[in-house]
Amino acid sequence: MPNITPEQMRFWSPSVRELEPYVPGEQPKIQNLLKLNTNENPYPPSPKVVAAVQAVLENSADALRLYPDPDASALKQAIAKQQNVAVENVFVGNGSDEVLAHIYKAFFVRDEPILSPDISYSFYPVYSQFFAVNSKQIALNEDFEIDIADYKQANGGVIIANPNAPTSIALPLTKIEELLVANPDRVVVIDEAYVDFGAESAVTLVEKYDNLVVCQTTSKSRSLAGLRVGFAIAQPHLIAALEAVKNSFNSYPIDRFAIAAAVASFEDQAYFEAQNQKVIASRDKLTAQLTNLGFKVLPSKANFIFATLPSNDAGELASKLREQGIIVRYFNKPRINQFLRITIGTDEQNQRLVDTLKNDILG
């Protein structure tokens, strides 16, 4: 950010002067870098994704001059089919970050506090500040788990990531259901960015609960972080609030290439399942290897692990890995400043991490 004088600052809206924006994981442009810091998938998207974009170029490049379908109906249909819900249950946006922003505006701008875990996706407090949402952070228990009992208090809504990030720990659906029952008059949002790597999705509860919004993304399990497509599943009266917000902000958030590519991804269920199984197997293998090196690894249902090495400072470990060309995510925050968040790579990439730790750093 440039140096801004107090005089120049008079042009900013007063509330914007106080914003503390989200800081995305860095995207360095270094050769041979092993990037295990932003929970991207180590595998490419389905070959059908590339074919679908190719088809747009060949058959309808001229249509780039035309606005995309503001409703992205084709994409909603593909998601509905894959998720086994009706089209009326689907909302789509420019990445799940935009979907989450719309969720905050649609449901959470009210007097009572919105509850979320103290250790969770670091964009939640940013949205709260952006929309002037009254929010209250609930501490994870000593095992870094969400304890639903702590959320049974007056609130204006609840948002929980399941699996949680950066802890990687998942809640069973019975616990989610307990939360839904305890909050009959307020929306409960389950942010399932990492659900496809072994956790139970709450989408199966949407039909039963009129207060549930489930949010997912194509960025992790579908290898489409470069595309920006996220979605929410809920009953129609909640989807309508999201549509009202979206159409008061930006009518056409998803471009023609992204729609075509995402549709192709949702239609290739076999690739999706096979790829996720590979990541899960690699995660379990890496967890065992790091445990052997003395790490304590939290039980992960995500495409990353959250690990601490009692003998070494986590911040120093992150720096030393970086010197060796391996980037992991380190949060210098209370309670988690002795942990590293490590994205699951291919088996080969994970082996490089293990070898580097063993031979160059700990050895």
Add this chain to the structure above:
Amino acid sequence: MPNITPEQMRFWSPSVRELEPYVPGEQPKIQNLLKLNTNENPYPPSPKVVAAVQAVLENSADALRLYPDPDASALKQAIAKQQNVAVENVFVGNGSDEVLAHIYKAFFVRDEPILSPDISYSFYPVYSQFFAVNSKQIALNEDFEIDIADYKQANGGVIIANPNAPTSIALPLTKIEELLVANPDRVVVIDEAYVDFGAESAVTLVEKYDNLVVCQTTSKSRSLAGLRVGFAIAQPHLIAALEAVKNSFNSYPIDRFAIAAAVASFEDQAYFEAQNQKVIASRDKLTAQLTNLGFKVLPSKANFIFATLPSNDAGELASKLREQGIIVRYFNKPRINQFLRITIGTDEQNQRLVDTLKNDILG
């Protein structure tokens, strides 16, 4: 929108229950339709755009699994070069609609009223409602022109479309400068969605005025409505406010295909200029033909015209054109409910409009 019971409505944020969202021009899926209703370009984008996306597929489809550059630096550089400004003067977003939304949040959330013309882009009042911006509409004069003298009053900021829409009339830069001088402590936004079709751009004033934000889009003059890329040009202390807002809402709004495609468009200046000249020539020809049929056509510097036929009701004309497979935009609003907004097509398409009017409707 589904029927929503008062009981279901309790889940919505109170302020969201009152929103009146923007209604985009319809995108009907009808064969042989002549679509002159959403100001899209009749010509495809530069062939280099298609080649750039092709190159992404061939060289870096694997990179779809990785987040795009959150800063879209390559795109900012291409825009800076084409606009003859520094990279630090450029902000990019998911279409100029998203850029405008961020502009409202960044500069216009303050006590004094934000001024805009009473007849202008219909998204402005929607943004005002979304961000609870205090806004005041200033009537166009009897010739449907913006009179800068009317804006010389206490305000929290000013936003003007130049050329204005749907009137198509442009202000000269001397008038914009008058407005900038009269508002030294508040931001003046010039929304130049249509500027490339013959108006003077205020980008040349950015170096001189610390209170100017110019907003443009690739959707019209670059034939990339299907891609969703808009941008703003301003001094760095204003760009910084937009970045703070953007990074508190959605860090990665532009996907890998859109970045590559838009860069290619900005690098093909010759195609851009030739195509705009074609549209301008067609506009002048169509204006003459409609004038011959008895229409009064406002003096246009855009890729559309705003026209009224004293002998016929505009709403009825729009309906009759629709029956003949031609869609134009009709606004059933005070002062302009006897006008049609007609997008400039190819000469052949415009001829079909003229022939249909002459032979099937007025004849």
